[in-house]
Amino acid sequence: MSQPVLVIAEVRGGKLRQVSLEALQAARIARGEGADVQAVIVGSGITALAAELAGYVGGKVHAVDHPELASYNAPAYVQAVKGLLEELRPARIYLGHTAEGRDLAPQLAALLGAGQISDVISIGEGELYKRPVYAGKAFEEKRFLSGSGVVTVRPNNIPPAEPAAAPGEVVDRDYAPPADLRSIVRDVLRKAGGKVDLAEAKIVISGGRGVKSADGFKPLEELADVLGAAVGASRGACDAGYCDYALQIGQTGKVVTPEVYIACGISGAIQHLAGMSQSRVIIAINKDPEAPIFKVADYGIVGDLFDVVPLLTEEFRKVLA
Amino acid sequence: MNIYVLLKQTFDTEEKIVIEDGRVSDDGVKFVINPYDEYAVEEALQQRDQHGGKVTVVSVGPDRAAEALRQALAMGADEAVLLTDGRIGADEGAAAAALEKYLSGQSVDLVLGGNFSVDSGGGQVAVRLASRLGLPHVSSITSLRIDGSTATARRDAEGDTETLEVTLPALFTAQQGLNEPRYPSLPNIMKAKKKPFQTLSLDDLGLSAAEALTERVSLSLPPERGAGQLIPGSPAEQAARLVELLRTEAKAI
Numbered sequence: 141m142s143q144p145v146l147v148i149a150e151v152r153g154g155k156l157r158q159v160s161l162e163a164l165q166a167a168r169i170a171r172g173e174g175a176d177v178q179a180v181i182v183g184s185g186i187t188a189l190a191a192e193l194a195g196y197v198g199g200k201v202h203a204v205d206h207p208e209l210a211s212y213n214a215p216a217y218v219q220a221v222k223g224l225l226e227e228l229r230p231a232r233i234y235l236g237h238t239a240e241g242r243d244l245a246p247q248l249a250a251l252l253g254a255g256q257i258s259d260v261i262s263i264g265e266g267e268l269y270k271r272p273v274y275a276g277k278a279f280e281e282k283r284f285l286s287g288s289g290v291v292t293v294r295p296n297n298i299p300p301a302e303p304a305a306a307p308g309e310v311v312d313r314d315y316a317p318p319a320d321l322r323s324i325v326r327d328v329l330r331k332a333g334g335k336v337d338l339a340e341a342k343i344v345i346s347g348g349r350g351v352k353s354a355d356g357f358k359p360l361e362e363l364a365d366v367l368g369a370a371v372g373a374s375r376g377a378c379d380a381g382y383c384d385y386a387l388q389i390g391q392t393g394k395v396v397t398p399e400v401y402i403a404c405g406i407s408g409a410i411q412h413l414a415g416m417s418q419s420r421v422i423i424a425i426n427k428d429p430e431a432p433i434f435k436v437a438d439y440g441i442v443g444d445l446f447d448v449v450p451l452l453t454e455e456f457r458k459v460l461a
Numbered sequence: 462m463n464i465y466v467l468l469k470q471t472f473d474t475e476e477k478i479v480i481e482d483g484r485v486s487d488d489g490v491k492f493v494i495n496p497y498d499e500y501a502v503e504e505a506l507q508q509r510d511q512h513g514g515k516v517t518v519v520s521v522g523p524d525r526a527a528e529a530l531r532q533a534l535a536m537g538a539d540e541a542v543l544l545t546d547g548r549i550g551a552d553e554g555a556a557a558a559a560l561e562k563y564l565s566g567q568s569v570d571l572v573l574g575g576n577f578s579v580d581s582g583g584g585q586v587a588v589r590l591a592s593r594l595g596l597p598h599v600s601s602i603t604s605l606r607i608d609g610s611t612a613t614a615r616r617d618a619e620g621d622t623e624t625l626e627v628t629l630p631a632l633f634t635a636q637q638g639l640n641e642p643r644y645p646s647l648p649n650i651m652k653a654k655k656k657p658f659q660t661l662s663l664d665d666l667g668l669s670a671a672e673a674l675t676e677r678v679s680l681s682l683p684p685e686r687g688a689g690q691l692i693p694g695s696p697a698e699q700a701a702r703l704v705e706l707l708r709t710e711a712k713a714i
Contacts, residue, residue, distance in 0.1 A: 211623075212618070212623075213625075214597075214598065214599075214600075215597065238619065239601065239617075239618035239619045239621075240618070242577075242584050242600070242601075243588060243600045243601075245585070246553070246584070246585040246586075246588035246589045246592070247588055247589075247591075247592045249554065249585065249589060250557070250588075250589040250592035250593050251592060253674075254554075254674065255552065255554055255673075255674025255675040256553065256554070256583065256585055256589075256674075256675070257583075257675055258582070258583040258584055258585060259582060259583070259584075268678055268679075271582075272582065273485075273580060273581055273582060273680075274472065274478050274485075274579070274580055274582075275579060275582060276683065277477070277478040277682075277683070278478045278480065278485065278680060278681065278682055278683070279680070279681050279682075279683060280677045280678075280679065280680050280681075281677070281678045281679045281680075282675050282676065282677055282678065283675065283676060283678055284674065284675055285673065285674055285675060285676055286674070287674065289674070289675070322597040322627055322628050322631075323597040323598070323599065323625055323626070323627040323631075324625065324626045324627070325623055325624070325625050326613070326624045326625065326626050327623070327624040328621060328622070328623045328624075329621060329622040329623075329624075330621050331619075331620035331621055331622075335620065337619055337620065338619075338620075339619065343714070367714065378637075384638070385603075385636075385637040385638040386617060386620050386638075388637060390474070391474040391579050392474060392496045392497070392579060392637060393637065399713050400707065400711075400713045400714060409475065410474070410475050410476075410477065411474035411475055414474070417683065417686060418683065420713065421707070421711045421713045422686075422689075423703065423707075429691075434688060434691070435686075435688050436686045436688075437688070437689050438689035438690075438711065439689050439690060439692060439703055439706060439707075439711075440688075440689060440690070440691045440692065441691070441692050441699045441700075441703060442691060443696050443699060444696070447696040448696050448699060448700055451696055451697055451699075451700035451701075452700045452703065452704065454700070455700050455701055455703075455704040456704060456714070459704060459708065460714075
């Protein structure tokens with residue numbers, strides 16, 4: 141039997157994240173149909189989620205269920221999977237390139253003395269992993285030179301895995317909290333309820349300096365509500381204090397690849413384009429017909445976002461009702 | 462307090478990428494301190510000014526990375542160390558190995574780095590280093606308060622804010638919003654030239670190799686995006702037409 145491959149699934153808001161199914165699919169593509177793909181899920185009260193995951197994995201699903209694992213904490217989560225890694229010695233580990241995955245993956249890579257390829261968007265023949273560099277101004281293909289490897293998968297790029305022919309077996313694993321937890325989570329403040337996550341959003345509505353104020357984001361938020369979209373921003377809007385840096389899209393900030401990206405009042409500086417130009421359909425709304433954003437937009441509207449965006453919201457309300 | 466800042470020199474974010482002979486051309490490119498590392502430098506200076514101590518900026522990179530270290534000295538860092546050697550492999554594991562070897566020989570209270578670099582963007586080196594050194598870490602922080610040997614940090618986790626408490630020595634990586642990096646003043650630029658600057662090879666570190674565990678096989682530019690169509694008419698007509706196009710032509714909504 142070949143060395144197993146391990147997918148580390150992520151729980152967020154009581155749900156299995158879609159990116160975990162994308163990581164599972166990445167494992168299947170990269171390692172072929174015959175690979176022994178197993179998964180581990182870490183959390184508190186996750187019996188149903190482990191069973192749900194097993195429906196996709198087909199192989200073993202290891203569940204580490206403990207009240208102290210209710211939310212992500214670096215040393216606790218490393219402790220939760222460490223024993224399993226030592227037993228399985230997986231050839232590869234796949235996880236989402238999310239806040240949790242980005243933090244956990246390099247620790248596991250260091251622990252195993254493994255290479256890591258981050259933020260993978262597709263996998264080619266010969267186990268070549270494609271990923272953006274310079275935030276998407278270029279792309280590279282990488283491979284592992286030897287030994288084991290850790291891969292983080294960018295949300296929304298690799299199709300999620302289909303259910304397995306037969307569900308896998310769930311194996312419960314014990315968790316022994318580390319003797320000295322040198323990092324303690326004191327408090328977790330969840331962002332405002334119901335908001336769609338930028339990285340995983342299918343539609344992103346983004347505002348730039350043209351929104352003129354924090355209030356100027358309101359029409360964008362209304363459109364986002366109608367479309368189930370996430371709201372983002374350019375560096376200009378963040379620097380001007382119209383919104384939080386957590387919304388920034390660009391080479392600094394987040395890189396997004398939604399189905400539809402609607403840029404409102406954004407001129408299209410090269411550092412912003414890096415963060416969104418791989419979106420499938422780009423729409424630009426800007427008063428300035430010379431704005432560089434129109435050069436990458438599939439559909440452009442030269443006009444005032446404060447006129448156009450509320451009208452768009454109305455139109456979508458009509459057709460989606 | 463002995464504070465170390467991990468710093469990488471990167472292309473300015475306004476630079477275009479040109480590929481020549483399978484490599485990214487750096488002809489005429491403006492180089493800067495990786496923007497996230499700049500927050501780390503600023504945080505180190507503020508913590509030093511509050512608690513006393515020394516800030517050392519450390520980089521793994523080619524000779525030109527010395528410029529970025531000098532920039533950090535001009536911002537106010539006290540000393541700089543450049544780890545440079547053709548035998549340091551070109552990936553995050555190799556950089557972390559060299560940094561580990563250097564830092565394990567120092568007395569360290571606080572290590573700060575950027576959340577990721579805007580060029581290769583792996584987001585691995587600092588966290589790998591923390592694991593290798595056995596230091597607790599918090600990544601992607603937006604605030605840091607130090608009280609004796611306890612640090613309280615706020616971490617940005619996809620819009621959620623986590624508050625964590627760790628015992629020093631510890632490592633933190635900076636997220637946007639942590640602070641507002643200062644510009645070097647002219648007198649500080651002059652002073653920076655006289656500050657201690659060490660250049661170390663793998664031999665100096667007592668390492669025979671720092672091997673990469675991954676390699677780049679190819680490099681390409683994204684497909685050109687042609688300009689699309691401008692939608693004419695009154696705002697109401699434009700809005701209606703756009704919705705129609707998105708549903709029929711683009712089949713996106």
